[in-house]
Amino acid sequence: xxxxxxxxxxxxxxxxxxxxxxxxxxxxxxxxxxxxxxxxxxxxxxxxxxxxxxxxxxxxxxxxxxxxxxxxxxxxxxxxxxxxxxxxxxxxxxxxxxxxxxxxxxxxxxxxxxxxxxxxxxxxxxxxxxxxxxxxxxxxxxxxxxxxxxxxxxx
Numbered sequence: 820x821x822x823x824x825x826x827x828x829x830x831x832x833x834x835x836x837x838x839x840x841x842x843x844x845x846x847x848x849x850x851x852x853x854x855x856x857x858x859x860x861x862x863x864x865x866x867x868x869x870x871x872x873x874x875x876x877x878x879x880x881x882x883x884x885x886x887x888x889x890x891x892x893x894x895x896x897x898x899x900x901x902x903x904x905x906x907x908x909x910x911x912x913x914x915x916x917x918x919x920x921x922x923x924x925x926x927x928x929x930x931x932x933x934x935x936x937x938x939x940x941x942x943x944x945x946x947x948x949x950x951x952x953x954x955x956x957x958x959x960x961x962x963x964x965x966x967x968x969x970x971x972x973x974x
Contacts, residue, residue, distance in 0.1 A: 834951075838954075838955055839954070839958075841955060841959070842958045844865070844866075844869045845869055845959055845962040845963060845966070847862075848862040848863070848866030848869070848962075848966060849862075849962055849969065852866075852966060852969045853969065855972060855973075859973035860973050862966075862973075863920050863969075864913075866962075866963065866966045867909075867910075867920050867923060870924070870927045870928070870931060870959060871906035871909065871910065873931070873959060874905070874927060874934070875902050875903040875906050876902075877934055878899045878900060878902035878903050881895060881937060881941060882895075882899035884943040884944065885899060885941070892940075892941065892942075895941055895943075902930070905926075905927075909923040909927055910923070920966075921967045921968075921971075922967070924963055924964070924967030925964055925967035927963050928961070928962075928963035928967060929964070931963055932964070934952075935952045935956050935957075
């Protein structure tokens with residue numbers, strides 16, 4: 820039995836551990852950048868890719884929640900596609916040879932940190948999910964911001 824919902828279902832500790840384990844790839848990227856050496860830029864690129872992937876995944880979560888709720892609120896589908904579009908836009912500077920990855924990592928970290936406000940505004944998620952979302956988004960957002968700041972160590 821799940822004590823938070825009163826229903827029989829998966830043990831909440833398993834999804835909590837798996838959720839927090841999702842911070843490990845970004846933590847590894849930070850550690851590799853701090854270590855310095857030849858893996859620094861690979862860690863930055865990998866950290867950007869991971870953060871962009873997770874941000875895009877959040878859009879899919881919002882889309883699924885909107886589908887399940889019958890499309891309410893009406894703006895839910897529009898906001899659900901933004902993470903993928905923003906992630907792509909933040910990747911374009913690299914493909915065009917512009918300054919990258921620090922501005923992109925910093926913007927991505929900000930977007931991740933603010934993303935739980937969308938969950939709150941949608942009002943479609945249970946409290947336990949929202950609490951986990953805050954923890955994970957603040958963690959991944961902060962680690963991604965840190966990567967953007969640490970670019971100086973690699974450059």
